[in-house]
Ligand SMILES: [Zn+2]
């Protein structure tokens with residue numbers, strides 16, 4: 001599969017000359033399987049440029065939302081294929097005990113926040129609530145489970161038939177509530193089984209150590225914690241991602257340089273930059 005980063009920023013789109021290299025768009029990752037199946041992971045502001053890369057003759061697109069915080073859905077109304085009559089668009093997202101996925105998405109896709117209602121979009125939209133049993137989309141088998149982040153939030157493990165495995169955990173705080181992190185067994189650690197021995201892990205690394213101490217419980221990881229999580233998960237290749245809006249390109253160069261030199265990881269680390277494509 002080919003995996004492309006279209007949005008690498010956390011919390012708030014952060015365009016500007018000081019963020020141009022790592023990118024200012026919020027979370028969105030495109031996945032293309034060897035048989036041509038397209039998955040869109042989250043609908044942050046990066047989804048607008050992803051749409052321009054798609055084949056206009058596609059019959060079906062699947063959007064997998066990890067949760068409904070604004071930085072993960074803000075691009076949805078600007079995703080051109082939603083306005084294409086006859087295109088099948090399947091949107092997957094976490095269930096909630098309070099409102100359905102449709103009711104929660106319609107809060108954003110309706111006035112006064114957005115001029116077009118979800119039900120008025122001309123594409124053929126089908127909504128699916130996860131986690132549920134593993135499910136198949138084209139050549140992919142997908143697993144999801146709830147992970148540690150405020151509100152219903154899932155992570156995804158995407159395995160291509162006869163190919164590699166990608167784990168996507170953009171907003172995740174596995175260290176919350178346990179001083180033993182990362183020494184608990186993988187099965188007892190949030191997201192541990194989703195990430196186990198993945199070929200590529202894309203994971204939250206929003207904070208530096210000082211910021212994390214000020215934001216315990218906000219649902220994100222420090223870069224050092226995310227490196228520990230990748231080690232515990234025994235992944236082959238790690239992409240730190242969901243960069244804090246306050247971090248400039250120069251800050252990220254320094255933070256990644258220091259943390260990687262300290263951790264000396266046995267796996268490959270590629271800091272998440274908008275526009276990068278990985279082949280698994
Ligand atoms: Zn986020």
Ligand SMILES: [Zn+2]
Pocket residue numbers: 067069149171219
């Ligand atoms: Zn979030």
